[in-house]
Amino acid sequence: MIIYTVRPGDSVYSIAQRYGVSSQEIILQNQLENPERLVVGQALVIPVETIRHVVTAGQTLYSLARGYGVPLDQVIAANPDVDPNRLQIGQVVNIPTEPANKRTIDVNGYAFPNIRDITLRSTLPYLTFLSIFSYQVRADGSLVPIDDQRLIDTARQYNVAPMMVITNILEGASFDSDLASTILSSREVQDTLIQNVLDTLRTKNYSGLDIDFEYIYPSDRELYNAFLRRVVNALRPQGYIITTALAPKISATQQGLLYEAHDYPVHGALADHVIIMTYEWGYTYGPPMAVSPINEVARVLNYAVTAIPREKILMGMPNYGYDWTLPYRPGTAARTVTNLGAVNLAANVNASIQYDRVSQAPFFNYYDSDGRRHVVWFDDARSIDARLRLVERFRLGGVSYWTINSFFNQQWLVLDSLFNINKIL
Secondary structure, three states: OEEEEOOOOOOHHHHHHHHOOOHHHHHHHOOOOOOOOOOOOOEEEEOOOEEEEEOOOOOOHHHHHHHHOOOHHHHHHOOOOOOOOOOOOOOEEEEEOOOOOOEEEEEEEEEOOOOOHHHHHHHHHHOOEEEEEEEEEOOOOOEEOOOOHHHHHHHHHOOOEEEEEEEOEOOOOOEOHHHHHHHHOOHHHHHHHHHHHHHHHHHHOOOEEEEEOOOOOHHHHHHHHHHHHHHHHHHHHHOOEEEEEEOOOOOOOOOOOOOOOOOHHHHHHHOOEEEEOOOOOOOOOOOOOOOOOHHHHHHHHHHHHHHOOHHHEEEEEEOOEEEEEEOOOOOOOOEEEOHHHHHHHHHHOOOOOEEEOOOOEEEEEEEOOOOOEEEEEOOOHHHHHHHHHHHHHOOOOEEEEEOOOOOOHHHHHHHHHHEEEOOOO
């Protein structure tokens, strides 16, 4: 697989001819709704395992390997009949597009119960865990029920481990600090909650539990740590997997309601996997920017691997973007868009897609029918590839997607080109 960026004058047919694949394959793999209308700057995944490169003056196998970003030993192995010390002008060299020995990683995907069946089934081959979002915890330790059995049963058909998710989301609202405090301050409430979790795990046939408590008061940090210990002591002897979700911190002393109660070393010691939510730098009520800038993600991982065993870390991957109206005014909301929807919008408004090298993310500007200027930041194969390569750079355990409710084929094609997916069932 290679990633191609559309240039002026390109067509699906001309790109297909260039790489020796069928036009239909490019259309299907990239979910092109209107193949006659490509967007300049659009990233396309081309399903080829090898690039045939014709040698020009001054080129060496080393320079070709460096230029294509492929290890030299893999280029040499792909060309057993080529003398690596004596290339000739016009000679054809095969450049492999995928690693020779892909590492196996864990992949989690969060899903809401209303996910379409075709989307779920199309995505499950790429997952280790399916985390179904979410059982909201009430102040008395009871759980708000969700319609999750279809997802659990389907996950198991694909050898994917279904994970129960509990959150401190207040019914009809959002994450609630007071609700978390009530739960964390009472052993009696925790006893009820843990028993309800165990009952649900058993009756629904879940493989484990993901704890996603957010916006916890800093003063409740140690209470949260103690609660995690109680959960682990109750669930692990029963053979259940325990995962926690953490805010993206860059230091142990980072201040803010989102960060302070999330104790990286304690979670790293207790949980089997820790999901770090490395997204939402660009968010609904914030200023326009990439949702998951690679430079910011790397800062988080630089700290995370010092506090958590790296093989336990699942790096968060967003599966969406935002459309902001300009000029941005604090308090105004951006519109959420799917990655595929962003490209289709660019085509509809005749915009060219640009690529920011610092954040490693695509964006474009357009004017709406009322003459208002917009900027859209999203993900494509290029930004996905760049961020996934951090998993190898930091030798992480894997990744976690928020969410899989919209199917973006480039997301999974890039993942599959770089890694094998662990299946534990």
